[in-house]
Amino acid sequence: MAQTGKPRLAWAMLSHNKKHLLVSVTGIAFAVLLMFVEIGFLNGLLDSETLLAKQLNADLVMTNQKKSYTYALNPFPRERLARALEVDGVRQVQGFYMHWIQLKNTPGQKIHSIMALAYDTALPALLNPEAAALGNALKYPFTALFDRTSRKAVYGEFSPDMDVELEGHRVRLLSGFELYPNFSTDGHLLMDRDNLARLLAGNGSDNIVETPEIGLIRLAPGADPVRVKQALEAHLQDDVRVLTKVQMIQIIQDKWKSEQPVVEVFGLGLAVGFVIGMIICYQILFTDISDHSAEFATLKAIGYTNGYLIRTVMAQGAYLAMVSFGPGLLASLAFYHILQQITGIWMTITFFRAGGIFLLTLVMCVVSASLAARKVIRMDPAEVFG
Amino acid sequence: MKTDQNVEPSTPAVRIRDLNHYFGAGANRKQVLFNIHLDVQPGQIVIMTGPSGSGKTTLLTLIGALRSVQEGSVQILGQEIFGLAGKGLVPVRRKVGFIFQAHNLFDSLTAVQNVRLALKYSDFPKKIQEPMAVDILKRVGLEERLAYKPEALSGGQRQRIAVARGIVHHPRLILADEPTAALDKKTGRRVVNLFRQLAREDGCAILLVTHDNRILDIADRIINMVDGSIASDVQVDQSVEICEFLTRCEVFSRDTPAQLAEIAQKMTVETFPARSRIIRQGEAGDKFYIIKTGRVAVLTSDPPGTDLSGADSRVVELGSGDFFGEIALLKEVPRSATVMTTEETETYVLSKPDFLAAVKKSDPFKKQLLDIFFKRQ
Numbered sequence: 058m059a060q061t062g063k064p065r066l067a068w069a070m071l072s073h074n075k076k077h078l079l080v081s082v083t084g085i086a087f088a089v090l091l092m093f094v095e096i097g098f099l100n101g102l103l104d105s106e107t108l109l110a111k112q113l114n115a116d117l118v119m120t121n122q123k124k125s126y127t128y129a130l131n132p133f134p135r136e137r138l139a140r141a142l143e144v145d146g147v148r149q150v151q152g153f154y155m156h157w158i159q160l161k162n163t164p165g166q167k168i169h170s171i172m173a174l175a176y177d178t179a180l181p182a183l184l185n186p187e188a189a190a191l192g193n194a195l196k197y198p199f200t201a202l203f204d205r206t207s208r209k210a211v212y213g214e215f216s217p218d219m220d221v222e223l224e225g226h227r228v229r230l231l232s233g234f235e236l237y238p239n240f241s242t243d244g245h246l247l248m249d250r251d252n253l254a255r256l257l258a259g260n261g262s263d264n265i266v267e268t269p270e271i272g273l274i275r276l277a278p279g280a281d282p283v284r285v286k287q288a289l290e291a292h293l294q295d296d297v298r299v300l301t302k303v304q305m306i307q308i309i310q311d312k313w314k315s316e317q318p319v320v321e322v323f324g325l326g327l328a329v330g331f332v333i334g335m336i337i338c339y340q341i342l343f344t345d346i347s348d349h350s351a352e353f354a355t356l357k358a359i360g361y362t363n364g365y366l367i368r369t370v371m372a373q374g375a376y377l378a379m380v381s382f383g384p385g386l387l388a389s390l391a392f393y394h395i396l397q398q399i400t401g402i403w404m405t406i407t408f409f410r411a412g413g414i415f416l417l418t419l420v421m422c423v424v425s426a427s428l429a430a431r432k433v434i435r436m437d438p439a440e441v442f443g
Numbered sequence: 444m445k446t447d448q449n450v451e452p453s454t455p456a457v458r459i460r461d462l463n464h465y466f467g468a469g470a471n472r473k474q475v476l477f478n479i480h481l482d483v484q485p486g487q488i489v490i491m492t493g494p495s496g497s498g499k500t501t502l503l504t505l506i507g508a509l510r511s512v513q514e515g516s517v518q519i520l521g522q523e524i525f526g527l528a529g530k531g532l533v534p535v536r537r538k539v540g541f542i543f544q545a546h547n548l549f550d551s552l553t554a555v556q557n558v559r560l561a562l563k564y565s566d567f568p569k570k571i572q573e574p575m576a577v578d579i580l581k582r583v584g585l586e587e588r589l590a591y592k593p594e595a596l597s598g599g600q601r602q603r604i605a606v607a608r609g610i611v612h613h614p615r616l617i618l619a620d621e622p623t624a625a626l627d628k629k630t631g632r633r634v635v636n637l638f639r640q641l642a643r644e645d646g647c648a649i650l651l652v653t654h655d656n657r658i659l660d661i662a663d664r665i666i667n668m669v670d671g672s673i674a675s676d677v678q679v680d681q682s683v684e685i686c687e688f689l690t691r692c693e694v695f696s697r698d699t700p701a702q703l704a705e706i707a708q709k710m711t712v713e714t715f716p717a718r719s720r721i722i723r724q725g726e727a728g729d730k731f732y733i734i735k736t737g738r739v740a741v742l743t744s745d746p747p748g749t750d751l752s753g754a755d756s757r758v759v760e761l762g763s764g765d766f767f768g769e770i771a772l773l774k775e776v777p778r779s780a781t782v783m784t785t786e787e788t789e790t791y792v793l794s795k796p797d798f799l800a801a802v803k804k805s806d807p808f809k810k811q812l813l814d815i816f817f818k819r820q
Contacts, residue, residue, distance in 0.1 A: 063556075063559065063569075063573075064549075064552050064557070064559050066549065066551075066552070066560075069549065069551035069552050069556070070549065070551045072551070073550060073551030349549070351545060351547040352547045352548070352549050354547070355541075355543060355547040356560065358507070358509055358536060358541055358543075359536060359537070359541055359561055359608075360533055360534070360536040360563075360564050361563070362530070362533055437510075438509045438536075439504040439509040439510045441509070441543050441545070441547065442500050442503055442504050442507070442509070442543060442544075442620050
């Protein structure tokens with residue numbers, strides 16, 4: 058028989074008026090969007106700052122003991138890297154170079170700093186197919202790849218085969234790759250280490266090739282990273298340290314979290330989103346209860362307990378969270394895309410983050426539902442008569 | 444229901460003693476119910492009337508365990524509810540069937556689902572709850588509307604869903620507030636017949652607040668409340684019988700029904716075994732009698748000489764519907780005859796003050812009586 062069966066009161070009440078439901082879902086989805094945007098900024102910061110570390114083609118990395126986050130430059134002597142090769146299990150080492158260089162895109166434009174990444178392009182140092190594919194071409198003097206996602210507002214437009222002025226030299230940009238700007242740099246260039254050395258040769262710097270920023274260590278097949286790491290630490294001087302990629306990423310994130318009030322700022326934003334969502338949800342459910350106060354009082358009159366009715370309202374809250382989360386997630390993905398276009402910050406929603414926001418949404422709705430449900434307790438079943 | 448099996452057949456569905464109720468507190472405290480006494484037996488259909496503010500709704504909410512009893516005793520289906528509050532009242536409510544004037548159906552649920560709400564706390568297995576709801580909706584004539592939501596139905600159809608919800612769980616006591624107000628003649632009759640069936644077949648006690656005079660005929664009793672008290676409590680069958688007796692007599696035949704009903708209401712039942720004396724000649728008269736069932740002999744043993752009874756000693760046989768005892772009351776004289784039962788006799792009795800008051804109210808009544816006396820001589 059159509060539309061009979063056990064009465065599912067909470068869902069029936071919530072979904073009965075489709076227009077009302079749409080408004081409710083929009084409200085809660087908005088709160089979901091707010092929360093996603095806040096964690097989006099926070100994670101965008103942490104993600105974009107660690108993106109380079111994640112792309113390093115290495116089993117272990119070596120950095121200066123004092124190096125904190127990726128873009129706080131603190132190189133170490135190349136000799137340390139060479140010594141790493143003496144340790145059992147190490148198959149290959151490669152220096153990875155970073156340097157701020159001055160870029161002038163078109164004649165007459167202002168000069169801006171850009172982060173130059175360099176390595177011996179014969180060996181792919183980045184897990185980046187575009188960079189790897191163009192390895193050989195980068196051996197030509199005064200050539201580079203440009204980060205397609207670099208901030209155009211700062212550097213202007215990059216395009217393949219265009220020439221730019223770097224440290225006073227004319228350099229040919231061959232093509233693009235993607236690394237995304239972040240809070241440290243507005244963009245990246247990628248080149249062979251010899252080309253970086255050529256650019257910097259004139260301004261009195263030491264030979265850059267002797268001072269890598271990051272040492273990439275690749276292990277022999279079957280070697281245990283933890284054991285090799287311990288061996289390396291024992292073998293090398295104290296001015297460098299050896300990290301797994303995961304450790305390196307963790308150190309970068311910890312650095313940002315501890316030295317900048319980012320967690321507080323975005324955490325507060327998240328709380329605001331949560332509270333706004335609670336207020337919206339409370340308002341929706343309170344109105345709904347008020348609209349159905351006669352029906353609720355009737356249920357009390359025929360022997361329903363306060364507990365049952367409160368659970369019904371809480372279930373309404375839970376259902377509202379469930380149906381609103383999807384639209385909220387979709388809206389957030391769209392909004393992330395727009396924000397990424399505007400800020401260039403790499404923003405993404407992982408399964409884990411989506412799950413976290415879903416739980417927050419659920420808690421938000423159920424808690425505010427339980428607050429709204431207090432109205433049910435005050436209802437007088439005697440008022441139904443008369 | 445399980446709990447109902449504990450209720451003895453003789454236990455009144457409702458038993459109220461010395462019930463007083465107040466609204467407000469302190470200086471604003473206002474008494475709304477005064478010393479209510481009321482027994483409602485299983486199978487009885489009671490209609491409560493009275494102007495708004497007379498306390499009938501308050502009484503109904505107290506009987507339905509919708510508010511706490513403040514003073515006095517209220518027993519519902521054998522359970523005392525004085526002293527219960529909040530959660531304690533909830534199980535009592537589940538045994539009662541409520542039909543509210545504002546039917547308060549959930550717009551989001553179908554007719555069947557709305558009715559099923561009332562089965563949530565019943566002992567009926569989940570499996571049969573749906574068929575029960577369907578069945579009861581069929582009985583109120585909504586078999587074509589089972590899966591409709593209230594907003595797609597007429598006021599009368601919604602009302603019938605509310606009726607179905609009130610009775611689906613087989614309550615032993617039904618409290619109904621204007622259950623037929625939104626119904627047309629035919630569907631109203633259908634609901635009324637259903638009530639009658641519940642009362643007769645299931646022994647369900649039904650308390651109705653209604654102003655719908657089309658359904659007065661189902662009442663076994665009509666209770667009229669005024670200013671927080673029970674102003675009258677009429678056993679309808681008995682009253683109707685008395686009025687019929689009264690109108691059959693020439694004396695009362697020209698009284699209005701209202702006058703007759705007023706007299707009837709004040710009469711009580713007295714039963715005498717066979718061969719017993721009801722009144723004795725020469726005693727002071729204090730009551731007026733109508734014979735309900737049985738037969739009596741009227742004997743005048745003394746020789747004539749008294750002012751009204753000039754005839755010889757004689758025996759008159761009186762039977763059902765006949766009356767006696769009026770002369771001594773009207774004339775303030777001793778009984779002019781002795782009345783003996785010849786078989787077991789049930790009488791309706793009116794006390795002297797009530798009788799005189801009734802006579803005084805109606806001059807034509809007095810005149811008629813005097814005419815009768817004149818003819819008797």
